[in-house]
Amino acid sequence: MPGYLYAILAVSLWGLNFVLLKLLVGVLPPHAMNTLRTLVAALGFGLLFFRGPRVRIPWRDALRILLYGLIGNGIFQWLLMEGVLRTPAGIAAVANATNPVWLALLGYLFLRERLAPLGYVGIGLAAFGVILLGGGGGGGEVGLGVFLLVLASLAWAVYSLSARTVGARYPLLVWVSLGYVAGMAPYWLLNLPAVLALPFGQLPAWVWLGTATSGLFANVVAYLAWMRAVQLLGPSRAGVWQNLAPVIGALGGYLFLGERLSAPAFLGGALVLLGVTLTQRARVRGGAGS
Numbered sequence: 001m002p003g004y005l006y007a008i009l010a011v012s013l014w015g016l017n018f019v020l021l022k023l024l025v026g027v028l029p030p031h032a033m034n035t036l037r038t039l040v041a042a043l044g045f046g047l048l049f050f051r052g053p054r055v056r057i058p059w060r061d062a063l064r065i066l067l068y069g070l071i072g073n074g075i076f077q078w079l080l081m082e083g084v085l086r087t088p089a090g091i092a093a094v095a096n097a098t099n100p101v102w103l104a105l106l107g108y109l110f111l112r113e114r115l116a117p118l119g120y121v122g123i124g125l126a127a128f129g130v131i132l133l134g135g136g137g138g139g140g141e142v143g144l145g146v147f148l149l150v151l152a153s154l155a156w157a158v159y160s161l162s163a164r165t166v167g168a169r170y171p172l173l174v175w176v177s178l179g180y181v182a183g184m185a186p187y188w189l190l191n192l193p194a195v196l197a198l199p200f201g202q203l204p205a206w207v208w209l210g211t212a213t214s215g216l217f218a219n220v221v222a223y224l225a226w227m228r229a230v231q232l233l234g235p236s237r238a239g240v241w242q243n244l245a246p247v248i249g250a251l252g253g254y255l256f257l258g259e260r261l262s263a264p265a266f267l268g269g270a271l272v273l274l275g276v277t278l279t280q281r282a283r284v285r286g287g288a289g290s
Contacts, residue, residue, distance in 0.1 A: 002232075003228070003229050003231075003232030003233040003238070004229070004233065004241065006225040006226070006228045006229035006232065007225070007226065007229035007233065007238050007241035007242075008241055008244065009221070009222065009225045010222040010223075010225040010226035010229060010241075011222075011226075011241050011242050011244045011245040011248070012244065012245070012248055013217050013218050013221060013222035013225075014093075014096075014218060014222055014245045014249075015093055015244065015245040015246065015247070015248030015249040015252065016248055016249070016252050017214055017217070017218035017222075018084065018089040018090075018092050018093045018096075018249040018252070018253070019089045019249065019252035019253055019256050019257060020210055020213065020214050020218075021081075021084050021089075021214065022084065022088070022089045022092075022253070022257060023210060023256075023257075024037075024207065024210055024211060024214065025081075025084065025085055027203070027204075027207055028198065028203075028207065028211075029194055029198075030081045030082075030084070030085045031078070031081055031190075031191045031194055032191060032194035032195045032197070032198055033211060034077055034080075034081045034191070035187070035188055035191040035192070035194070035195050036195060036211050036215070037211045037212070037214045037215035037219065038073075038077060038184055038187070038188070038215060038219060039188065039215070040211065040212050040215030040216060040219075041180070041215040041216065041219030041220050041223075042180065042181050042184060044215070044216050044219075044220040045173075045176070045177040045180050045181065045220060046177070046181070048173055048177065048220075049173060049174070049177040049178075052171060052173045052174060052177075053171055053174070055170055055171065055174055057170065057174075057175075057178075061166050061169065061170075062178075064162070064165075064166045065162075065166060065175050065178050065179045065182070066178075066179070066182045066183070068158070068159050068162040068166065068179055068183070069159075069178070069179030069180060069181075069182045069183025069184075070182070070183040070186070071155050071158050071159055071183070072155055072156055072158060072159020072160070072162070072179070072183065073159070073179065073180050073183030073184045073187075074183045074184050074185075074186050074187040075155050076152050076155040076156050076159065077184065077187055078187060079148045079149070079151050079152035079155060080096070080149065080152045082145070082148045083095065083096075083145045083146070083147075083148035083149035083152060084145070084149075085145070086141050086142055086144055086145025086148070087142050087145035087146060087149065088142075088253055088257070088259045088261075089249055089250075089252060089253035089257055089259060090246070090249055090250035090252075090253040090254065090259050090261055090269075091142065091145075091146065091261070091265060091269070092145070092149055092249065093245055093246040093248070093249025093250060093253075094246040094249070094250065094268075094269040094272055094273070095130065095145075095146045095149035095150055095153070095272075096149045096150075096152060096153050096245070096246070097153070097242055097245055097246040097272060097273065097276060098126055098130065098150050098153045098154075098272060098276065099153040099154075099156055099157050099160070099242055100242050100276045100279060101122070101123055101126045101275065101276055101279050102153060102154045102156075102157035102158075103157045103160060103161070104119055104123070104279045105123070106157055106158065106161055107161070110161065118278055118281065119278065119279045119281075121275075121278055122274070122275040122276065122277065122278030122279035122281075123275060123279055124275070125271050125272075125274055125275030125278065126271065126272050126274075126275025126276055126279065127275070128268075128271055128275075129267075129268045129269065129270070129271030129272035129273075129274075129275055130146060130150055130268065130272060131268070132264050132265070132267055132268025132271065159179075160226075160227075160230055160238075162175075162179070163227050163230040163231050164230065164231075164234070167227065167231070168231070172224065172227055172228060172231065173224070176223065176224060176227055180219075180223070226238070229241070242276070246269065246272075246273065247273075250269070
């Protein structure tokens with residue numbers, strides 16, 4: 001499959017996942033629900049891992065995979081849920097779309113990917129858009145949620161770079177599975193009491209189905225598709241397709257949750273997407289590592 005199809009599949013699933021998460025956190029405590037769905041994802045990764053090739057990983061690379069996994073999985077998931085809890089699905093999807101801007105900056109710092117002057121304009125527009133998005137989304141709680149989602153996007157960008165560094169030395173499924181399980185372990189242990197306190201017998205069937213669907217499709221299928229896209233296209237060209245996720249998330253929030261964006265939030269979202277697009281265009285044209 002071409003790299004761009006992997007990217008489209010991943011970001012489409014992520015965009016719709018924001019809508020599903022908003023529905024689920026209306027019924028379950030957010031981190032308890034997230035623990036369940038990520039455990040479902042871990043089961044999926046485990047089944048795929050044991051069917052895959054066996055490789056030997058030196059301890060230095062194992063530590064790198066663990067560190068990247070902790071940042072891009074455990075820390076990312078905590079920030080994501082705290083942000084989703086505080087923001088509408090459309091705003092959450094847009095705030096989380098700042099990932100390409102972080103990828104551009106990190107690629108410039110660590111992969112020697114050059115950024116054309118237009119890219120700095122894009123970064124500035126995206127930053128201003130995030131401010132408007134937080135301020136126009138409904139108060140200080142939404143602003144905090146936007147900030148946490150931007151931090152989550154930074155954590156994911158750091159993890160995405162691992163696809164071009166330590167990840168390039170091993171089969172995709174091997175290092176992604178190990179990084180996921182190892183990185184999520186502290187999060188699971190922290191939230192185990194909340195999971196055990198859930199009224200399992202009183203939960204409707206759609207909650208179980210939604211939790212499993214979110215875990216398998218957003219955390220396994222989309223996850224593997226995205227990392228494959230980064231490997232095939234590079235962080236620059238893969239990141240371009242992330243602009244599709246907030247559009248899908250906002251549309252899903254409108255259709256399924258009845259969400260409406262205020263004028264400042266709508267303008268902020270538009271500036272974020274414009275800034276991301278300019279940054280990506282500058283990076284793709286001037287990037288040495290893409």
